Amino acid sequence: MFFIIYRCIIFVMFSIKNSLHFPTQPIMAHKNETSQNTTVEKSQNNNLPKLFIHGPLKLSSILQPHPSHNFHILNPSPSLPLHQFISTDPHHASDIAAIFCTGLYPLNADILRLLPSLRVIVTSSAGTDHIDLSECRRRGIQVAGVGDLFSDDVADMAVALLIDVFRKITAADRCLRRQLQSASWDFPLGFKLSGKKVGIVGLGRIGLEVAQRLEAFNCIISYNSRNKKPLVSYPFYSTVLDLATNTSILILCCELNNQTRHIINREVMLALGKGGVIVNVGRGALIDEKELLRCLIEGEIGGAGLDVFENEPNVPKEFFALDNVVLSPHAAVLTSESFSGIKQLVEQNLIAFFSNKPLITPVI
Amino acid sequence: MFFIIYRCIIFVMFSIKNSLHFPTQPIMAHKNETSQNTTVEKSQNNNLPKLFIHGPLKLSSILQPHPSHNFHILNPSPSLPLHQFISTDPHHASDIAAIFCTGLYPLNADILRLLPSLRVIVTSSAGTDHIDLSECRRRGIQVAGVGDLFSDDVADMAVALLIDVFRKITAADRCLRRQLQSASWDFPLGFKLSGKKVGIVGLGRIGLEVAQRLEAFNCIISYNSRNKKPLVSYPFYSTVLDLATNTSILILCCELNNQTRHIINREVMLALGKGGVIVNVGRGALIDEKELLRCLIEGEIGGAGLDVFENEPNVPKEFFALDNVVLSPHAAVLTSESFSGIKQLVEQNLIAFFSNKPLITPVI
Numbered sequence: 001m002f003f004i005i006y007r008c009i010i011f012v013m014f015s016i017k018n019s020l021h022f023p024t025q026p027i028m029a030h031k032n033e034t035s036q037n038t039t040v041e042k043s044q045n046n047n048l049p050k051l052f053i054h055g056p057l058k059l060s061s062i063l064q065p066h067p068s069h070n071f072h073i074l075n076p077s078p079s080l081p082l083h084q085f086i087s088t089d090p091h092h093a094s095d096i097a098a099i100f101c102t103g104l105y106p107l108n109a110d111i112l113r114l115l116p117s118l119r120v121i122v123t124s125s126a127g128t129d130h131i132d133l134s135e136c137r138r139r140g141i142q143v144a145g146v147g148d149l150f151s152d153d154v155a156d157m158a159v160a161l162l163i164d165v166f167r168k169i170t171a172a173d174r175c176l177r178r179q180l181q182s183a184s185w186d187f188p189l190g191f192k193l194s195g196k197k198v199g200i201v202g203l204g205r206i207g208l209e210v211a212q213r214l215e216a217f218n219c220i221i222s223y224n225s226r227n228k229k230p231l232v233s234y235p236f237y238s239t240v241l242d243l244a245t246n247t248s249i250l251i252l253c254c255e256l257n258n259q260t261r262h263i264i265n266r267e268v269m270l271a272l273g274k275g276g277v278i279v280n281v282g283r284g285a286l287i288d289e290k291e292l293l294r295c296l297i298e299g300e301i302g303g304a305g306l307d308v309f310e311n312e313p314n315v316p317k318e319f320f321a322l323d324n325v326v327l328s329p330h331a332a333v334l335t336s337e338s339f340s341g342i343k344q345l346v347e348q349n350l351i352a353f354f355s356n357k358p359l360i361t362p363v364i
Numbered sequence: 365m366f367f368i369i370y371r372c373i374i375f376v377m378f379s380i381k382n383s384l385h386f387p388t389q390p391i392m393a394h395k396n397e398t399s400q401n402t403t404v405e406k407s408q409n410n411n412l413p414k415l416f417i418h419g420p421l422k423l424s425s426i427l428q429p430h431p432s433h434n435f436h437i438l439n440p441s442p443s444l445p446l447h448q449f450i451s452t453d454p455h456h457a458s459d460i461a462a463i464f465c466t467g468l469y470p471l472n473a474d475i476l477r478l479l480p481s482l483r484v485i486v487t488s489s490a491g492t493d494h495i496d497l498s499e500c501r502r503r504g505i506q507v508a509g510v511g512d513l514f515s516d517d518v519a520d521m522a523v524a525l526l527i528d529v530f531r532k533i534t535a536a537d538r539c540l541r542r543q544l545q546s547a548s549w550d551f552p553l554g555f556k557l558s559g560k561k562v563g564i565v566g567l568g569r570i571g572l573e574v575a576q577r578l579e580a581f582n583c584i585i586s587y588n589s590r591n592k593k594p595l596v597s598y599p600f601y602s603t604v605l606d607l608a609t610n611t612s613i614l615i616l617c618c619e620l621n622n623q624t625r626h627i628i629n630r631e632v633m634l635a636l637g638k639g640g641v642i643v644n645v646g647r648g649a650l651i652d653e654k655e656l657l658r659c660l661i662e663g664e665i666g667g668a669g670l671d672v673f674e675n676e677p678n679v680p681k682e683f684f685a686l687d688n689v690v691l692s693p694h695a696a697v698l699t700s701e702s703f704s705g706i707k708q709l710v711e712q713n714l715i716a717f718f719s720n721k722p723l724i725t726p727v728i
């Protein structure tokens with residue numbers, strides 16, 4: 001899963017900047033680091049591990065250097081993408097020992113080859129498909145993720161979106177607030193969640209957390225994933241089409257890759273049926289969004305709870321007129337607790353690495 | 365719990381009218397039954413159990429008699445309240461053998477005394493505080509409720525409202541639909557539900573279903589009720605104030621009576637604290653609504669998920685401006701499945717009674 005978006009990036013980068021303390025290192029000023037650095041600064045910086053922040057950042061003011069920090073961040077206001085930083089300032093780029101990156105900013109082999117000193121990558125995403133892990137393995141670059149830090153929050157969001165669609169909660173709240181009270185009080189009936197057949201697409205950590213929660217709602221769980229899980233007793237379907245045929249709810253918790261892109265197509269939606277509900281807490285492109293819209297408008301499926309979209313942050317406006325859809329701005333991991341967790345985990349991984357200890361949440 | 369509102373009444377009454385089949389009885393026409401009945405009709409009706417529908421009903425057109433019915437409903441378009449029916453048509457009223465009632469229409473001792481032939485009351489509500497059970501016992505009048513028909517749906521709604529408030533789902537959806545996309549995408553962070561301390565007020569069937577669900581979210585459950593439950597391992601607090609002091613979430617699942625009216629007052633809310641969330645799926649008057657509004661606006665508590673209000677169907681307009689509140693139009697039981705269930709259960713109880721069999725869901 002790759003739940004890294006704008007706010008996440010800002011928060012985490014801000015947190016790193018304000019919390020990375022390597023006590024054996026001197027306090028450093030590292031403002032306006034580019035080719036204008038003085039000889040003295042360069043000399044001091046040579047004693048510090050160099051961290052590059054690899055992600056989009058508009059609110060650079062949040063990331064102003066803090067004098068109490070003793071970790072050298074090469075780009076405390078990272079408006080410059082990594083490849084541009086490399087071409088602009090190859091000297092500093094060649095010193096980069098660590099990268100903190102987000103799930104939406106790739107680190108492919110071509111870029112990694114330009115970073116000869118890189119020894120560790122810490123990503124704030126649960127997924128790592130944006131990093132060329134083969135190249136990292138070949139080079140001995142260690143990679144840290146977030147472990148299962150997000151699983152609870154994402155699973156909570158998936159369940160909430162599901163009940164919301166079934167019970168028309170957001171739609172009823174909207175109706176009430178429009179102050180059409182007599183009409184609101186006659187709002188259409190919802191549907192019972194308990195006892196429904198739920199198909200989970202991708203039974204990783206998040207999928208299992210969703211299953212645990214929905215079992216407590218007396219739902220009947222089955223799943224599809226790359227392979228049948230030997231230790232899982234839920235019925236397995238080898239294709240999403242089979243899963244959709246045998247359930248009335250699909251919850252998408254799988255990674256996005258070439259095999260899963262548009263895995264929810266019109267055929268799957270028709271198999272799910274007119275009362276069917278799709279919840280997506282994975283990636284927008286898991287669903288053929290145009291077909292989803294068509295099926296929702298034509299009543300070919302019953303509803304959808306969407307935390308992700310194909311072209312974020314854009315949400316197709318056609319959704320806004322639909323009462324059988326709940327829309328969420330890629331917020332599945334957006335809790336203050338998960339952000340505090342990322343801050344700690346990124347810090348802990350970097351401290352561990354530069355203390356020659358094992359990473360806390362290693363990917364490789 | 366007393367989850368009977370307008371739509372419920374309409375649906376159930378409609379359902380009863382269209383589904384009550386007592387196969388040993390002849391098909392009856394029973395249109396415009398008042399003092400204009402013919403002698404022939406009266407003669408035929410004397411052979412049938414007389415049912416009075418006791419509840420508000422605007423959409424009387426839905427309730428037109430169906431020629432295939434062989435149960436005699438005295439008031440197929442029940443615009444006349446019971447006490448008026450009794451004074452208008454005492455002859456037929458004295459024949460009433462059965463009453464189907466809703467939770468909001470009382471059957472106190474004064475009214476029951478005017479119904480000498482009454483033998484059974486079937487209510488569509490989980491609660492029975494609207495019926496004078498002592499008088500029923502004294503008279504040998506049997507009473508049927510809905511058993512635990514609503515428990516799943518109400519518990520689902522409680523959990524959904526809780527996650528919604530914590531994760532700002534309805535507020536974010538509203539923000540997105542206003543098409544303020546860049547602003548929406550920067551929507552404030554929510555809060556993690558997992559691991560939170562939840563206090564359930566009223567650990568009956570619905571409270572236990574809520575607890576079961578929230579345990580799967582890794583929440584820590586405790587409760588307050590009239591008495592400590594000997595078979596329940598959750599920590600018990602003898603007062604709601606103690607419960608609020610030791611939790612950050614209160615979920616109200618208890619009955620409304622003189623002991624529980626305004627059980628959630630300012631003191632309790634302050635004890636719950638600034639991050640605290642209250643969910644009410646019981647009755648509106650369990651909360652001092654004016655104080656709730658004040659605490660929400662002043663930030664003395666964090667948020668609320670409200671399915672019920674003190675003066676339904678009126679919802680105080682001050683709520684509409686608040687993003688830390690989710691508003692639901694007394695919809696906790698409003699699923700098509702629960703309505704089908706009521707229809708069947710009311711029918712089954714009446715069939716059982718008039719077949720001299722035990723009630724399916726007896727109260728007494």
